[in-house]
Amino acid sequence: MRKLTIPAIVLSSMMCCASALSGQALPLEGVWRFALDPDDRGVAQRWFAGDLDTEDLIRLPGSLQEQGFGNKPSRHTEWTSDIGFRLLGDERFASYIQAEEFLSPFWLTPKRHYVGPAWYQRSVTIPQDWKGRRVVLHLERPHWQTTVWVNDTLVGTQNSLGTPHEYVLTDMLGPGRHRLTIRVDNRVLIPVGNDAHSVSDQTQTNWNGIIGNIGLIAQNPAIWFEDVQVYPDVKARTITISAALGTACFETLEGTLRLCAECFNSPAAHRVPERTVPLELPPDKRRFEIEYAMGRDVQLWDEFSPALYRLTLTFAPNDQPEPIEHTVTFGMRQLGLDGTQFTINGRRVFLRGTLECAIFPKTGYPPMDTASWKRIMRIIQAHGLNHLRFHSWCPPKAAFVAADEMGVFIQAEASTWPRFGQGTPVDSWIYEEGGRMLKAYGNHPSFILMAPANEPHPHGEPRDTFLTRLIQTWSEQDSRRYYTAGSGWPAIGANEFHVMHYPRLQQYPTLRLNERPQTATDYRDHVNRYDVPVISHEIGQWCVYPNPAERFKYDGALRGGNIEIARDMLDKAGLLHLGHDFFMASGMFQVRLYKQEIEAALRTPGFGGFQLLDLHDFPGQGTAPVGVLDCFWEPKGYVSAEAFSRFCG
Structure with a gap:
């Protein structure tokens, strides 16, 4: 494991907070004391009550596995996955599974593996001018459950997979030096499904750590904005602002609210006239709604002109000298229907999508910066696509921001591939997680579709009644x-759109590829059965031969062991010299199959769209090189983005 030199930690400088909270911030990125707790003894032994008894140090943001902590994987490793294990008994893989240098044929091989509690601890110094302020700890993306202590005092526990964990520390953090301890537990304590891409070893790995923004935020102690949601009405050229104030008092709040909005990313500037309104909120009603006229010159958001507005709310209480301010970004976008097709601002749109399954071989976890997500959005747009489905996981804020700015439509899922309606903890957790997602990401205009899960089980009741509610x-x-209700199934009456696996070539209703080449196939007889849009589920899945040269790209947290195994098998058969030819020939055939698949969808009248599996490779579930791009979103060399977009755009 790696040792780091810890610096003196005195955080007296302040920076602009990157979280959704408004206020002054102390960043907590950097070196932390660190200890693994594989036997789960730390709470009982009160590890939080003093400095951790360890010489190990770790950097946050990051994961413990990528920094050399945990165990080397072996045939005894207890993986967080189900699909693919049937290959364990296959003699072809015995030498790789039993070898000291373990290689997985099922998915990418992590260099380190660990599932259990891990403890992260550091000292923080609160400046004098924070005295009396409301203080919030912001952890943008922990994986998974966090428990926080300040000095010896337990603060609480949170378990969101897709939204930040935020803890109010006001009563515990006065000016001076304090000990902050965070226990992160990546065991699957809520049965979201071992193959859900939010937790599974199939793709991003079941990592342990905290990524994204990490810091303390100081706010007005008496009053703050708890939530701000913006509801556009494109036809009326107005927005309705639904906001909630948090307060430490139990009296009627009186003051003045000032609204201002400005389009910030369009060549044509547009500043909305300010509006000032009086507010009077009784103690039992801190949420209010305000209508704000955007004017005749308002700019709309869509995939071609993704105009965005920055809305600033400033509330000045009558009895306090310090006003509070909150800023949100939104787009004037109205989702609707024209028959069985989606519309954006009244214009029909056909969703041409692909999946994002949390595949990040360099780190084993998703990027948290907007630039990385813009790169992915540019790539899919260059191939003629306008839509990204996040399969059984919810992306970070940076992905929504990138999609907002580039005009990409997002379907996010609440991090599950589960069994619903069985009375297990996931039944209540999914309500909470969905609510958290809507609060955290609801203002993003790119966020047009949402599902709780991929392919939820078991079929029939009581699952369907549960999902209807x-x-x-x-x-x-x-x-x-x-x-x-789910991607793939079920097609229940409550659905506002269906994602269905029938309208695709290899499963509709007979294998259409057995017919002579033609340009007449479409799915109208299936689409016409439904009165809401139908999106075809995970179409394609056309595999190519693995590229032997690709193995050199896996120089990060995950090793391309499955690629290495495929190369060895080719070598043992005396065909290694033909490996590149196999790869290119199967790739050209794959492109023809995708062309036929996509064109059948495009010529179907009344069709809602499609979601490819996949534009890029899927490394899990026994390895599925289904993309024209590799796991790094990089071209394989047998088709260009321009050529692909000719039949996809």
């Missing part, structure tokens, strides 16, 4: 997007 709850909570 869930979809109705989310739709009532936030009407800015459409909801479905």
Whole structure:
């Protein structure tokens, strides 16, 4: 494991907070004391009550596995996955599974593996001018469950997979030096499904750590903005602002609210006239709604002109000298229907999508910066696509920001591939997680579709009744997007759109590829059965021969052991010299199959769209090189983005 030199930690400088909270911030990125707790003894032994008894240091943001902590994987490793294990008994892989240098034929091989609690600790110094302020700890993306202590005092526990963990530390952090301890537990304590891409070793790995922004935020102690949601009405050229104030007092709040909005990313400037309104909020009603006219010159958001507005709310209480301010970004976007097709601002749109399955071989976890996500968005747009489905996981804020700015439509999922309606903890957790997602990401205009899961089980009742109530709850909570019970199935009456696996070539209703080449196939007889849009589920899945040369790219947290095994098998057969030819020939055939698949979808009248599996490779579930791009979103060399977009754009 790696040792780091810890610097003196006195955080007296302040920076602009990168979280959704408004206020002054102390960043906590850097070196932390660190200890593994594989036997789960730390809480009982009160590790939080003093400095951790360890010489190990770790950097946050990051994961423990990428920094050399945990165990080397072996045939005894207890993986977080189900699909693919049937290959364990295959004699072809015995030498790789039993060898000291273990290689997985099922998915990418992590250099280190660890599932269990891990402890992260550091000292922080709170400046004098924070005295009396409201202080919040912001952890943008922990994986998974966090428990926080300040000095010897337990603060609480949170378990969101897709949204930040935030803890109020006001009563515990006065000026001076304090000990902050965070226990992160990546065991699957909520049964979201061992193959869900939010937790599974199939793709991003079941990592342990904290990534993204990490810091303390100081706010006005008496009043703050708890939530701000913006609901556009494109036809009326107005927005409705639904906001909630948090307060430490139990009296009526009186003051003045000032609204201002400005388009910030369009060549044509547009500043909305300010509006000032008086507010009077009784103690039992801290949420309010305000209508704000955007004017005749308002700019709309869509995939071609993704105009964005920055809305600033400033509330000045009558009895306090310090006003509070909150800023959100939104787009004037109205999702609707024209028959069985989606519309954006009244214009029909056909969703041409691909999956993002949390495949990040360099780190084993998703990037948290906007630039990395813009790169992915540019790549899919260059191939003629306009839509990205996040398979059984919810992306970070940076992905939504990138999609907002580039005009890409997102379907996010609440991090599950589960069994619903069975009375397990996931049944209540999914309600909470969905609500957290809508609060955290609901203002993003790119976020047009949402599902709780991929392919939820078991089929029939009581799953369907459970999902009907869930979809109705989310739709009532936030009407800015459409909801479905699951990707793949079920097609229940509550769905506002369906994602179905039947309208695709290899499964509709007979294998259409057995017919002579033609340009007449479409799916209208299937689409016409439904009165809401149908999106075809995971179409394609056309595999090519693995590229032997690709193994050199895996120089980060994950090793391309499956690629190495495929190369060895070719070598043992005396065919290694033909490996590149096999790869290129199968790739050219793959492109023809995708062309036929996509064109059948495009010529189907009334069709909602498709979601490819995949534009880039899927390394899990026994290895599926289904993309024209590799796992790094890089070209394989047998088709260009321009050529692909000719039949996809």
